[in-house]
Amino acid sequence: MNNNVIQQIQQTSYDLLMMSESEYPFEVVFWSGEGQESLTNQKLLQLTNHPLETPIETVELDYFFRNCAEEQEWHDELQKQNVQKFQTLIKTLKDNLTNIKVYRLGSISIDVYIIGKTAANDLAGVSTKVIET
Template identity: 55%
Template sequence: MSNSDEITAKLKEASSGLLMPSESDFAFEPFLWSGVKEPLTSEKILELTNHPQNSPVETVDLSYLFRNLVQEKEWHDEQQKENVGKYRNLVEVLESNLSDIQVFRVGEINIDVYVVGKIQSGDLAGLATKVVET
């Protein structure tokens, strides 16, 4: 198994069963972008994801994206507490396998979210999901 396949498998396993909560909940989809050598810019993300070049792009920190998912609250039930642990593990897997992690939010209302980082080979890998914000 190549490093790329291994990372994609780790991301798939860590995100399995987890949803990105918003007005609609969406799963996480691992991806791998090979051969991207130039720095990731808003324009490059739009090109890689086949969005129109005039789409709005916002960047946020990984910690901001998961801010409400990795904090255990006193009112959480057992399932919610278990999910907090799974989200913490997901963040840990991302941080230990990807460098230079960036989070891009593309669009308005129905927003495509891409968590992207470099892997050892220099290729880019990460997770894609969606959030709905009205």
């Protein structure tokens, strides 16, 4: 079951770039058995090997992708295709994971983890990076 979830997330995030002041790919995240209890900020920092004093901001999935997953009138064909890809990724995450949250770790160079719980109580999702100065 989980391999299927991971495969779907990999397929829908493949070749997709998160746009900010730079462009970063998405990587699949999977932590086996870690969904038994709530994902606290401290636990996330441990799982991602960040210092415990790293600032964390949590945002909603749709809010995080608001600029990528909505077609605009001025988009060219490639941008429209990317919007479709982002919508597919969001749908895949929502279809396969519960309690999805977007965690933004750090400032300026921000590590982003989009994590939810699988049916088998594992934690899964994608990570990327955004640059905001």
